[in-house]
Amino acid sequence: MFTFLLIVSLTTVRAELVCRLWRRSELPMFSKDGDITIGGIFAFHDNPIDVNHPFKSLPEETKCKILNFRELQNAQTMIFAIEEINNRTDILPGVTLGFKIYDSCRDVRLAIKSAMALVSGPDGRLINDDSCIKPLTVPAIIGQSSSSPLIGIATSLGPFNLPVISHGASCACLSNKKLFPTFFRTIPSDYYQSRVLVQLVKHFGWTWVGAIRSDNDYGNYGMSTFEEIAQQEGVCIEYSEAIYKSYPRERYLKVVDIIKKSTSKVIIAFVSFNDLEILLREMFLQNVTGFQWIGTDSWISAKNPSILEYYKIMSGAIGTTVSNAFIPGLKNFLLNVRPSDTPANTGMTEYWEFLFSCSTTKQNQTTRLPPCTGSENLSGLDNQYTDLSNIGKANNVYKATYAVAYSLHNLLACNTKDLNKTCSKNFKIEPLQLLQYLKTVNFTTGNGENFYFDENGDPAARVKTYDLINWQLSKDGMVEFVTFGAYYAFLSEGQQFVINYDSIVWTGADNKVPKSVCSDSCHPGTRKAAQKGRPICCYDCIPCAEGEISNTTDSPNCLMCYEEYKSNKQKDQCILKDIEFLSFEEKMGILMVTLSVLGASLTMSVALIFYMNRDTPIVKANNSELSFLLLFSLTLCFLCSLTFIDWTKIKWIVWKKNIIIYKLKRKGTFYIIIFL
Known part of the structure; x- marks a missing residue:
């Protein structure tokens, strides 16, 4: 009886273990069908809206706020690259690429949710009712510019061997292939950006700096590398403070107080603009100015609407950003994008309504906006979406898309040499296969840049370059990001910076390079x-x-x-050292010579008298030989004092017969005549 009940129970449990999705996945922001679909995850919004979690029912759908126009530009660049590839015959001939692009809202949870939606698909249909195993809907995912959400995506998709290629996640931790074996990126690691910042600080003679970082993976890892390299290069950090958008105001006030009391005049900011903006607001209220800001690519070139308000604090800021590029045809493509009411392709609608203050849907009671006329045009706008003055990250998206396309091209054994250009029609691609081809992909972009990944999935060393950006005020009162130089990692040390010093605007009224040292240099001596x-x-x-x-x-x-x-x-x-002798010109010298000569003369006179009377009994009684020896020694003793006289000032003039004439070098002319 027990055995029968056990079998029935197991059968019932097995019947209940049917793999079902708890809820339908959200539709993508942009999508298009194709033979092979590439996934995309971009932060179309900057912040999620907090929702209630009652723990008794499924939580509310997470909504986002604050539109991010730069990420919209990046997503449209991916679409542009896919359309360009589909129109080419030398890449994937006969194969059409599609895309599904989701919004991560710069949040870890939503980023993972979007990744799972790309893996699972939008519906709950499975191969059978007994297994959750189903083929992946995308062979690779492109996007996500922030490091923390990207770490969540790469960790979650690692077991699926699904390649993830980022255009902006620069945390040095992502180079660890043991933790992130399927991760690639087209932006250099922050390890190199940290080195550039240290060398930039050292280049301008700043050895005493303050440091502000975002309290996330991007800020913590980036600042840790900066501090390590700075210590090796002799640059000291006066303070290092962490900020984050969710921190209370008291924390920001504390950081502002530390900055005000600091003696360093240079601040290194390894932060995102969302975190930095809160700090700048507090500094603006307290009128804290006069600091030279050094920034990273996360904010130094961000055209935020409030940037002009904070220029008083950030005037003359300099920093590094991903090298700019030119993508032919991209500008026209971006300006000709239009909103769509097709499900799973409505990503442009919210942007359109925000930009033109009109509604793309029929007028109803829930909206007060007038309907859009259809004559709206993006070409007359000036924002981060239409601004192509710095599209370094968009170029990284462009390269990431082409990296996937060329890897698929090699995987499908496409033949483009013969007239009959074909590819294998086996579109059931395993992500692990594509992963292997991505590791060896090597191609040249339309602007002539050769690109490939190194062993860590990072861009090759010779393409790790940065532009140097300077905040300046234009004639019409707008903030401009002026490129005043560049850094080339592949050049020899000491020649990596190419800088136009005349084009730099520094903080302060005198427009001079600020001085930031703890102690002034010690001079020779x-x-x-x-x-x-x-x-x-x-x-x-x-x-x-x-x-x-x-x-x-x-x-x-x-x-x-x-x-x-x-x-x-x-x-x-x-x-x-000076060798000093007693001068003949001095009184002591004259006295010594006189006494020495007199003593020697007397001694020699006595010796002469002894010699003349050498046969007398009194001389013989005094041991004449010993007396002569003593008199001779005494003569030498008198004469030895003459060795302390500087005789170099006496010049020999002539020696005639028995007369020696010397000329003494002194103010007057003084002759010494010796008769022999």
Whole structure:
């Protein structure tokens, strides 16, 4: 009986284990059918609206706010690239690419939800009722510019071996192939951006800086790399503070207070503009100005509507951004996009209604906007969508789309050499197969750039370049992002920066390079002495001791001169010691010579008398030999004092017969005549 009940129970449980979706997936923002469909995830909105979670029923649908026009441009660039590929005969001949593009709202949960929608499809139909296994609807996913949502996507899709190619997720952590084996990107890792920022800071002589970062993967990993490299290069960080859009106002006020009390005049900001804008608002209210801001590509070129308001604080800001490019035909494509009321392709509708303050649907009681006339035109607008002055990330989307297309081209063994251009019609592509071809893809874009991935899924080293951007105010009072130079990673050290210094506008009224050091440089003749309890950039300058020198700026120690040398007055050079003799011109010298000659003369006179009377008994009784020796020694003793006289000032003139004439070098002319 028990066995029978167990079998019935297992049968019932098995019948209930039918794989069903709990709810229908949301429709994509943009979609188009094709033989092969490529997935896309972009942050069309910047912030999700918080919803209630009653824990007794399914939560409400998450909604988003704040339209992101730059991401719309990126998504349309992906569509443009796919349309361009479909119209070409040298890539995937006879194969049509489609797309499904979802909104992540720059949120981790929605990004993962969009990824699952791309994997599962929009409906709940399965192969059979016994298994959740079904083929993936897309072979690859392009997009998602933020690192944290991208980490969620790459982690979730890793078990499916589904390639994910990002155009903007630059966190250095994503280069770890053990954690993210299916991740690729067309933007350089923040490891390189951090190195560029350190070298930029060092290039302008700033060794004492403050640091602000977003409290997420992008900010924390990027600032960690910056601090590590800065320490190696001798750049000190006075403070390092984290901010995030959901933090309370008290946290931002604390950061503003730290900035006001700081002595550094340069601020490194590894943040997203959403986080930075809240901080700028507080600084604007407190009129905190006079700081040189250094930014990353996440905000330095962001044309935000409120950017003019904060220019007073951010004037002269400089930073790095992804190198600009030109994509033929893209501008016309972007300006000719129109909204659609077709389900799963309504992504342009909300933007259109916002831009032209009209409704694309029929007038009803829920809206007060007038209906759109159909004559609206995007060409007359000036915003991030229509601005093509800096489309570095759009170019990255363009390259990512072509990377997938060329990988599919190689995977399907397409033949484009013969007149009969064909590809394999087996469109049941396994993501793992495409993954292997992506690792080896190598192609040249329409603007002549050769592109391929390295072993970490990052762009190759020789395409890791950055433009240097400067915030300036135009004649009509608008903020401009002026490119004043570039950084080329493939060039030798010391030549990687190409900068036009005359085109830079600095913060401050004098428009000079701001000075930001903890201690002024120690000049030659002094050495650095670290201040106890402070970073190595803070030090005192101590003069070198006697006999020591330092001949370089900021010398850590003084060098001892050789024994025959001494330090000069400035203590920056060793000079030969002066050999001093008693001068014949001095009174002491004259007295010594006189006494020495007199003593020697007397001694020699006594010796002469002894010699003349050498046969007398008294001389013999005093041991004449010993007496002569003593008198000779005494003569030498008197004469040895003459060796302390500087005889170099006496010039020999002539030696005639028994007369020697010397001329003394002094103010007057003084002759010494010796008769022999």
